Amino acid sequence: MVVLSAAVLSRNGKALVARQFVEMSRMRIEGLLAAFPKLIGGGSTQHTFVETESVRYVYQPVETLYLLLITNKGSNIVEDLDTLRLLSKVLSEVAGGLTPERVSNAAFEIVFAFDEAIAVGGFKESVNLRAIQTNLEMESHEEKLALLIKRDHELQAKKDAAAKAAEIRERNRNAQRNPGSGGMQGIGGGMGGGIGGGIGSDSYSSSNAMPPPATSAPAPEPAPRRSEPPRAAARGMKLGGGGRMGNTLAQLAAEANLAPEMLVPRGPNDAAAQAVAAAQAAAQAPQAAAYPLTLSVEEKLSVRLSREGVVEAMEVKGALSLTANVNEAARCGVQLQLTGQPGMTFQTHPKIAKGPFDESQMLTLKDQRKGFPVGRGVGVLRWSFATSEESALPLSINCWPEDTGDGNFTVSIEYERQKGDMTLMNVELVIPTGGEDSPEILDCSSGQATFNRVTGDMLWQFDAIDDSNATGTLEFSCPGTDDDAFFPLSVRFRSENPYCAISISAATSLDDDSPLHFEFSRLVQPDSYTVQ
Known part of the structure; x- marks a missing residue:
C-alpha cells in the first residue's frame, strides 16, 4: 500500500491537519482535499471509500470530523482500513477530544503520531497504539544524563560565585581596617613613577599592601574627540517596502492563519498589511x-x-x-x-x-x-x-x-x-x-x-x-x-x-x-x- 496523505477534516470539508508521505506539490494536495466533500454522498458508514481516476479516498466519520486517507488505486484496501482504524485511535488519544478546536490545538502532536504509524513513502509501520505512545514519550537515558551534568555545573558555578563574593567582602573589610597602608602605597607608587629610573618604585611598594581606594587619584580627563564628518545612514531591509515582500508575507499569513499585525506594522498606507489582510480574508472565505x-x-x-x-x-x-x-x-x-x-x-x-x-x-x-x-x-x-x-x-x-x-x-x-x-x-x-x-x-x-x-x-x-x-x-x-x-x-x-x-x-x-x-x-x- 502507498498512502499519499492522511488528513483530518471538518464535516464541511475544511482541512484541519494534513500530513503528506510522498513528495507532491501543495497545489495538488489542496486540490485533492477540496474535491473530497464533493465526491462523498449524503449517507455515511463506518468505513467508506470513493475512487477517482488517479487516487482512492478511504475515510471514516469520527464524531463531527472526517479521518481521511488518500492512497493510490493499487493500494490494498484491507491494509488501508487497518491503518484507518489505528489512526482513529491515535487521533482520539493524542487530541484529547474529537472536536475541531482540540484537533487544531494538537496539530503538531497529531502529525508526529501519524509519522509513527506511516513511514516516509506511504508504507504502514508494524506498530500498535501502545508502541506509538511509547515513541511519543521519547524517554532518553542520554538526555537525563545530560540534564544531571548540567545541574551539577550550575551548582558548582553558584558555589564558585559565592566564594568569590566572600573573598571580595573580606578584602573590602581589610581595606577599611588599615586605611594608612593604602595611602603609603599611593605615595610610593607616585614617587617611583615621578623620579623614573633614579629610585625604583619597588623600594616603596609591598607585595602585601592593599590596593588604594578609588578616590586616591583623580580620574584622567578624557581626550577631546575629533569631529568626524557625518556618515550616511545605512540602508537596511524594510518590511512593507516593496510589493514582492508584501506578497510573500501575505502568503505566509494565509498559510499559517496568522493575524496581519503579527507580521507587518499596521499603517494606513502599508501595502504589505493590506495584502496580508486580503489574503487572510480570502483564506477564511466559506467553501461552497x-x-x-x-x-x-x-x-x-x-x-x-x-x-x-x-x-x-x-x-x-x-x-x-x-x-x-x-x-x-x-x-x-x-x-x-x-x-x-x-x-x-x-x-x-x-x-x-x-x-x-x-x-x-x-x-x-x-x-x-x-x-x-x-x-x-x-x-x-x-x-x-x-x-x-x-x-x-x-x-x-x-x-x-x-x-x-x-x-x-x-x-x-x-x-x-x-x-x-x-x-x-x-x-x-x-x-x-x-x-x-x-x-x-x-x-x-x-x-x-x-x-x-x-x-x-x-x-x-x-x-x-x-x-x-x-x-x-x-x-x-x-x-x-x-x-x-x-x-x-x-x-x-x-x-x-x-x-x-x-x-x-x-x-x-x-x-x-x-x-x-x-x-x-x-x-x-x-x-x-x-x-x-
Whole structure:
C-alpha cells in the first residue's frame, strides 16, 4: 500500500491537519482535499471509500470530523482500513477530544503520531497504539544524563560565585581596617613613577599592601574627540517596502492563519498589511456547499448507573437543525417521518408553524414571506426522553473489583448491548486504576485493552459494537488498596441510530414547489455516561 496523505477534516470539508508521505506539490494536495466533500454522498458508514481516476479516498466519520486517507488505486484496501482504524485511535488519544478546536490545538502532536504509524513513502509501520505512545514519550537515558551534568555545573558555578563574593567582602573589610597602608602605597607608587629610573618604585611598594581606594587619584580627563564628518545612514531591509515582500508575507499569513499585525506594522498606507489582510480574508472565505439544504440530527445522552448495574438516571435530549446553504433554499418546507419512544416529548421552534407539524409532521415557517437564515444552522425541532428502564440503555456495564489479599485487585468488567437496533462505533470504556503501574491483562474477549500511564486509566476500545460482539468481558490485575479507586467508570461512543426514529421524506421550495436536494446526518453520543 502507498498512502499519499492522511488528513483530518471538518464535516464541511475544511482541512484541519494534513500530513503528506510522498513528495507532491501543495497545489495538488489542496486540490485533492477540496474535491473530497464533493465526491462523498449524503449517507455515511463506518468505513467508506470513493475512487477517482488517479487516487482512492478511504475515510471514516469520527464524531463531527472526517479521518481521511488518500492512497493510490493499487493500494490494498484491507491494509488501508487497518491503518484507518489505528489512526482513529491515535487521533482520539493524542487530541484529547474529537472536536475541531482540540484537533487544531494538537496539530503538531497529531502529525508526529501519524509519522509513527506511516513511514516516509506511504508504507504502514508494524506498530500498535501502545508502541506509538511509547515513541511519543521519547524517554532518553542520554538526555537525563545530560540534564544531571548540567545541574551539577550550575551548582558548582553558584558555589564558585559565592566564594568569590566572600573573598571580595573580606578584602573590602581589610581595606577599611588599615586605611594608612593604602595611602603609603599611593605615595610610593607616585614617587617611583615621578623620579623614573633614579629610585625604583619597588623600594616603596609591598607585595602585601592593599590596593588604594578609588578616590586616591583623580580620574584622567578624557581626550577631546575629533569631529568626524557625518556618515550616511545605512540602508537596511524594510518590511512593507516593496510589493514582492508584501506578497510573500501575505502568503505566509494565509498559510499559517496568522493575524496581519503579527507580521507587518499596521499603517494606513502599508501595502504589505493590506495584502496580508486580503489574503487572510480570502483564506477564511466559506467553501461552497455540496447541497442546497443540510439537515442534521444530534442526540445527547446522560446516563448514571450504580455499581450494581441499576439505572439511577437516564435522559436523552435531541435536536434537528436546518441549514440553508443557498438563497434558493431559504424558503422551504421539510416533510418529516418520525417515531418517538413512549414518553418522548417534542417541541418546535416558536417561528415554526405548529399546525402543519401536528397534522402531518411538516416543518415550515409561520411567516412564509420570510426564509431561514442562509449559511447558519438553526434548530427547528427538539425532543427529550427520560427513563429508568435497563432495556433502553445502549450498554449495560458490570464492574467487579476483588481484593486478592496480597495488595492487588482483580477487576472483572462485562458489557452487554441492550438496544439491539443501535450500532455503537469508536467505543471506549475508561476504567481508573489509581496508579501508574501497568496492569496485567488476564482476559480480553473482544476489543483492545491498553493502559494510559499519563492518566492512570485502563482503556478498553472497540471499533464497533454490534450483533457480532454484543457482549464481552475484560479481566485485569493491578496494585490497589481500595475498590473505590476503580470508579467512576466512564463510557464514550458515537452512533448513527438515534432514539427518535426520524427521516426526511422530501424538501421542497415554497417559491415553485420544486424539490430540493439535501444532506441528512444523524449522530448520537453521550454527554455523560458513568458507573458510580
